Amino acid sequence: MASFHLGSQSDIQIIDFKPFLDGSNKTEVAKAILDSFKETGFVYLVNHGVPQNKIDGMFEWSKRFFAQPVETKKLAPHPPIGTHHRGYSHIGMESVSQHVYDPNEQKKLRAKSGGDMKESFECGREDDKIQPNIWLPEGVLPGFQEACLDFFWLCREVVMDILRALEVGFDLTEGYLTKFHTQTDNQLRLLHYPSVPTESLEKDEIVRISAHSDYGSITLLFQDDIGGLEIEDPKKPGSFKPATPVPGSMIVNAGDCMARWSNDIIRSTVHRVRAPPNLQTKDGMTPERYSIPYFCSSNFDDVVDCLPGTFSDEKPKKYEPISGGEYFMKRLATAY
Template sequence: MMAPEQGEIPVVDFSVWSKGSNDDKKRLAQKLTEACRQVGFVYIVNHGVSNDALDEAFGWSERLFDLPEEKKMLAPHPPGHTVHRGYSWPGLEKVSQDIIKDGDEAKEVDNRKIADVKESYEIGSEESETQPNVWLPEDVLPGFREFTVQFYWKCFEAAKELLRALAIGVGLEDEDFFLRFHSGENNQLRLLHYPPVEAEKLSSNTVARMPAHSDWGTITMLFQDGCGGLQVEHPNKPGHFVDATPMKNAMVMNVGDLLMRWSNDFLKSTLHRVTLPPVENKRQIDGRLMTRPRYSIPYFVSPDPKAIIECLSVCTDEKRPVKYEPVVQDDYRRMRGRGQYAEAPAAPIAVS
């Protein structure tokens, strides 16, 4: 289950899920769940999203972020944290693990002192009423909208099988239990670009790529290029991070906060971050050591907005009392997102 060259993160081959026996599926579900229980992160190969689709998705991402700033700004992320869609320019988003409540402006200002040097484009379901998409004009990037909408639903097809496996793995008799809370309408496809940045600024914490944080939803499916820089907190050494070394066409799946709550902490929502890539992915430019650009595509799987998440009875007993009160997905999302986007949008920052 553990690939030595990948450090602490297990590798699970999901090919048996679609063609194996019920016993095969149970064994795979147990293997997946054990990885999520011990580490919270797992590499998944043969996950159901084709290599061709992934190559095309990364191609669209590169074309998108190669556009001039004024073109990308034709689909700006709406002000504030309520709607998480469209283009976020470098310096707009600040990822943090801190919970910032209304009226805590001082904490919010302090939280944003070190800027995140990345840009992203968020896409959701076209049917969502609470999170409407923000699109570029079609003539700016013809075909982009059509492809990403299709890719969004391809990712959800893979996600549904992971949710089924996790249901079996935690001990539920109904493998479709989690699917009753996930229509796919409240997920998020994110195209991420980390421009080249001076390595010394990253190592000295003058700027950040993406600070340590946990994800808010049920699970996250991540596809990354070969640059590296993603790190995961060691399961037995708090504060110590290990590299999530890229594996070509593999998915990195991790547990989100709401699945951890559902499972009463049986499954682990692990801190992770994006920082300096390995030495071979840095280069000298004008006498400065710069990182190479990095592209990644996370797909966040979240319950529907009005879904109520409460600890599963199969994950509670006298030795494991209920740790969390029931929570509504949309309430939790708003609480966690309060500090990520300021009400007054930040101006783009220089990235070199």
Template sequence: MGSLPESAPPASSPIPIVDFAEWNSSTSPSTRLAVAKELISACQSVGFVYIINHGLPQDLLDKAFATSKALFDLPHEDKMLAPHPDGPDVHRGYSHPGLEKVSQYMDGDESIGESLRAVTDMKESYEIGSEDNPLQPNVWLPEDVLPNFRSFTTEFYWACNRVAQEILRAIALGIGLEDPEYLIKFHSGHNNQLRLLHYPPVPAQDMEEGRVARISAHSDWGSITMLFQDDCGGLEVEDPSERGKFAPATPVPGACVMNVGDLLMRWSNDYLKSTLHRVTLPPLSDRYEGTRRLTRARHSIPYFVSADPSSLVECLPVCTDAERPVKYDPVTQDEYRKMRAKVQYRKTDKEQAPEVVAAA
């Protein structure tokens, strides 16, 4: 995942590539504005963009993936020493396969939530946040179970935040805000979330026939998401030219996949697009391992950038005029988060992990 020269996106993907090298190195206002405008164009048309030369060192990303793999290679009983708290209120610690159900549903009807859970999300994750967020306290493994896990992931969390804040500055400039620090004022970094994700091998037939899923189609809740993925593939983005049609977000070496979240779309009065996306079977050529038609394991590391909980998200003045009336009522970040989280984790102390199929 090293730096790439300026290039076109994969032919199979509608997602453009934006090179952040000049944003990070230039002091020329016109040069930085050109990069910002290119970023905004992608956020308007697709809502997703590959950012290359984003500023995270390659060795740090390599270590993050190695740390994630070491975590998920642990025995189940060791990972369960840092269990995700019961219910949807605190989103931290380890979630075993089947515990979380990601969807676009947000009305809170428990019966609908249970019907969605009939198709299990076969993934496991570990959520990490700021140590200074009392509303979302971290849940850590004992140090002797995975030495330096806490210290490294905390370092990586704040390294990602530094890149995220540059992206927010570029968005502010590109959208026409007079103050390039305007969005930063709502994003201290303490309400972000680092997620380590592992999709274990499962029988391809179970996914083909809809008995299990990886992640169903959904949009992200927050302001922006930064995603780092391995070479497995499987992430798909709704095609901007045809609703309900999904196109692959083919892994690009060295790139951060950045997408707009719901709250930034509300801030911008739909000027920027929060796009449905999902994780499903990888491309056919990379789909199976062994004679049992097991899917390849997939690792990814999303970093969710959220405004601080009390931040009021209301239409930016530059995003409304006589021809573009305000579409959304003001909402705080915490109000919107709770609305979206209602069915993600059921409230129970008795959830049991399903059997995870071992690799062939």
């Protein structure tokens, strides 16, 4: 086994990203990441570039935010429409759906599920005019805004490095993918799943996050040690496997836009959040869970078309070109 390959968890490869970052083994690490995306759509990365103290600090800020009274959190309210994805969403406000675009069908799904059993806070870059940030009023939880923006830009550097790795993996010219992500149309999300009866989770009476795929190019996920994330088994559609937390790692997955870009060479794998596996509790309650995903999207103004080398006469393009913004907003509108 190569020194950068640290094993696997539920068939998701665990890769040391350091040899790519320091240049000591860029090509093999890049190919390994691409291979993992081809196989499962996911990869665990260690030595990824975000310091552990920054990750720990962001989780502490997340806990402080969600510990505020609901009325305080609602001082930074998420708008009622999904296309302005910023601010605080209360429990049940969002219901993630998979490619359901008809408004009437969306209403039926939300009425059936009651919404996801989670609360969240979203932010992006400060100069985003399409989706301006929605913060708590000045003086409420001082330091929270600065911490979120600091972590947002740290994650941005990591996703650009991963895009550079995919350029190497696909044998693309340097900068081919990163040039489509220069506007930083990205989103940092803080998530809190409250403690709920385990039996209700197992019977699907309560849903933490329904099965879905991500919209954009790449998602980074930092999770606590509770667990509950599951990914669909590519070999057994409809069957899910736990993506158990690996200490010191972040989980990275490819989104629908990246799969589209790659002409489906890369998988955008359906995943969900359920009761953690092998959970033993005295009171029958699943513990609360915190996670921090970072969603990287292509520039809204740029057109996404299949990458060079991913199509041929024998394997034609599966998708028509589409602007990053049009695709993203179409998908985002289905969530609220």
